[in-house]
Every structure is written in structure tokens, then in C-alpha cells.
Amino acid sequence: MDFRGQAKGLAMIAVLLSIGAKAHAGDxxxxxxxxxxTTRAPIGWVEFCAxxxxxxxGxxxxxxxxxxxxxxWRDLLKVNRWVNETVKPMTDMEHWGVIEKWSLPTDGYGDCEDYVLLKRKMLVDAGWPRQALLITVVRDKKGEGHAVLTVKTDKGEFILDNQNENVVAWTETGYRFVKRQSQSDPNVWVSLGDGRPAVATASARDGR
Structure with a gap:
């Protein structure tokens, strides 16, 4: 088993713990x-909820x-890596014959939002509060729409991503953050202050 990612993560935690007071005070x-x-939910969310x-x-x-x-931290690394290794990537068109469909990848296949849904479900089932696990829409390094899971912690916001086996701070992803679920209500979505046109789904299409 490769412990390099875990060791790096634990080192990050040690640093964060050491600067926690300063960070909360002014950073x-x-x-x-x-x-x-508040903004529109991504395409596919309402249908998934139905x-x-x-x-x-809500x-x-x-x-x-x-x-x-x-x-x-170990739990986050474990869930992120297990889902990334277990679910096989497949587009919604290949999988379902439609452009966009959110689903739990119970058959072992899915695209980025399906990875996110499973990670969120596993953590909630393990007792983590839903309010700290926020489905998030970003633009990735190619400028394409992508879905990740933001984990809100007392040491900052960290990202579980099917494109990265490690869990990293949101500022280290290289992504532009567009919108995510509200902590107060999972069916309310809030803008993340990006001035560019909003990306509503993992397919980089407008929301509705």
C-alpha cells in the first residue's frame, strides 16, 4: 500500500494545527x-432528488x-481513494443514453458527479454531518465543468475529487469554483463569486 499521500496529508494537518489560531484570526x-x-441548481440535481x-x-x-x-483526515483519504479506484469512469451518454443524469454508481460506473454522490453518501452513512459535505461545481484546469465534494472543516475547505487520489485544500486544486450546496439547505445552491459565466453541471452547460 502506498502511504505517501497519507503521510503528506498528515504533515499538512500538523501544519494546519500549528497555525490554526492565526488562520482563524485573519486568513x-x-x-x-x-x-x-443563491443560484440555480445544476442540471440533473432535481431529477436525482425526485x-x-x-x-x-431539505x-x-x-x-x-x-x-x-x-x-x-484518514477517513477522507480512504473514502476518496476507495471510490476513485472502485468506480469506473463512463459518460452519461455511454451509461444511460442521455447527456446528463446524476446517479449513485451502484453498478460500478459513473461520471464525476456520481463519484461525488457516492463519497457524500459513504461519509453521511458513517456519521459525518451533511452540512459539512457540499457538492460543488467547478471549472477544471481545462476550463471544463466538473463536480467535486467540498468538506468544510475547522481548518479550511478540502476537496474530494475523482481526478486526484489525494485530498487537497480547495486553493490547491487549480480549479475555478462556481457554485455549491448551501450548508443550511442541500437543495439551495450558492454562487462562489466567480465573475465568469456560471457552469451549471459537470458537462459545462447552463443551469436551469
Missing amino acids: ERVLYASLGD ENPGECQ GQSEPRDIVLSQAA
């Missing part, structure tokens, strides 16, 4: 993405951040 712009106005209501329970709730202990 939250780096640790936490800037939130904007088919999987248990995954989309209503107002208090935002919660994870205390980023070494045990929590």
Missing part, C-alpha cells in the same frame, strides 16, 4: 471560499464544520 479568505448569492428523496432531505439546518483530526 479565512484563503481557508474558506467566498460565498455569493428519484432519491432520501439523499436530498429544510433549514445549522451549518456544521468537521473537526479535522488525524482520524477524520
Whole structure:
């Protein structure tokens, strides 16, 4: 087993712990993405919720951040890597014969948002608060729409991504962040302050 990613991650935690007080005092712009106005949900989310209501329970709730202990960090690495290695990439057109469909990859195949849905479900089933696990739409390094999972912690926001076996701080992804679920209600989506035209789905299409 390759422990390099885990060792790097634990070293990052040690650094974050050592500067935690300073970061919370004056550097939250780096640790936490800037939130904007409410915006439209990505294409596919409403349909996914209609088919999987248990995954989309709405209503107002208090935002919660994870205390980023070494045990929590190991759990994030484990879930991210297991899903990335277990689910095989397949486009929605190949998989379902449609351009866009969100689904839990129960048959072992999916695209980026399906990886995100499974990671989120595994963490919620393990007792993690839904309010700290936010499906997020970004533009990747190629400028294409992409979905990742943002984990809100007391040491900043970290990203679980099917394009990266390691869990990294949001500022280290090289992505432009577009929108994500609200911590207060998973069916409310908020802009992340990108001035460029919004990417609504992992297919880089406008939302509705």
C-alpha cells in the first residue's frame, strides 16, 4: 500500500494545527471560499432528488464544520481513494443514453458527479454531518465543468475529487469554483463569486 499521500496529508494537518489560531484570526479568505448569492441548481440535481428523496432531505439546518483530526483526515483519504479506484469512469451518454443524469454508481460506473454522490453518501452513512459535505461545481484546469465534494472543516475547505487520489485544500486544486450546496439547505445552491459565466453541471452547460 502506498502511504505517501497519507503521510503528506498528515504533515499538512500538523501544519494546519500549528497555525490554526492565526488562520482563524485573519486568513479565512484563503481557508474558506467566498460565498455569493443563491443560484440555480445544476442540471440533473432535481431529477436525482425526485428519484432519491432520501439523499436530498431539505429544510433549514445549522451549518456544521468537521473537526479535522488525524482520524477524520484518514477517513477522507480512504473514502476518496476507495471510490476513485472502485468506480469506473463512463459518460452519461455511454451509461444511460442521455447527456446528463446524476446517479449513485451502484453498478460500478459513473461520471464525476456520481463519484461525488457516492463519497457524500459513504461519509453521511458513517456519521459525518451533511452540512459539512457540499457538492460543488467547478471549472477544471481545462476550463471544463466538473463536480467535486467540498468538506468544510475547522481548518479550511478540502476537496474530494475523482481526478486526484489525494485530498487537497480547495486553493490547491487549480480549479475555478462556481457554485455549491448551501450548508443550511442541500437543495439551495450558492454562487462562489466567480465573475465568469456560471457552469451549471459537470458537462459545462447552463443551469436551469
